[in-house]
Amino acid sequence: MFVDIHVHVQKHPGVLRNGKPCFASPQQLIERYDAVGIEAGVLLPMVHVECNYVSQSNEEILEIVETYPGRFIPFCNIDPRAMTNSADAPLGDLLRHYRDKGCKGVGEVCANLPFLDPLVQNLFKHVEDAGMPLTCLNNGRRQTTRLVRRVARAQLRPPQGREAQPAEGHRCPGCPHPQD
Secondary structure (H helix, E strand, O other): OOEEEEEOEOOOOOOOEOOEOOOEOHHHHHHHHHHHOOOEEEEOOOOOHHHOOOOOOHHHHHHHHHHOOOOEEEOEOOOOOOOOOOOOOOHHHHHHHHHHOOOOOEEEEOOOOOOOOHHHHHHHHHHHHHOOOEEEOOOOHHHHHHHHHHOOOOOOOOOOOOOOOOOOOOOOOOOOOOOO
């Protein structure tokens, strides 16, 4: 069984980038998956303003999963600045809500904040307490190393063999990408 562990879709076309839709629709993605033998994809909502023109709700992801049973695995996404924009925000309330609705993990966290920022640390603490896996954009080797030392149970691993590359055509304003 092949599973795409990192995908973004939009139920309705969003704001165009360079005259083209930024993300595929669920139907378009399923057609691509069928053509290449991928059985399911992990849906990562785009909630951070740093990587999307218009935010996407966790509810939209859950609706897509309900519409296409067995084809998608829902993750939720919580911005570290959510609720009270403080390092003691009760983000666990949100995480447990979405976990109970069927979300299997959290991500892709890509808020423009260092991993060691107290807001991000608060999110990571609540994710761990909720028992959910997390995916995030690489925050740099130094930040990642410090985070691993700080969080005893963290299991962050670099990609094997080469640096991870974004999908062809994937462009997020403000996100690092190799030059074409």
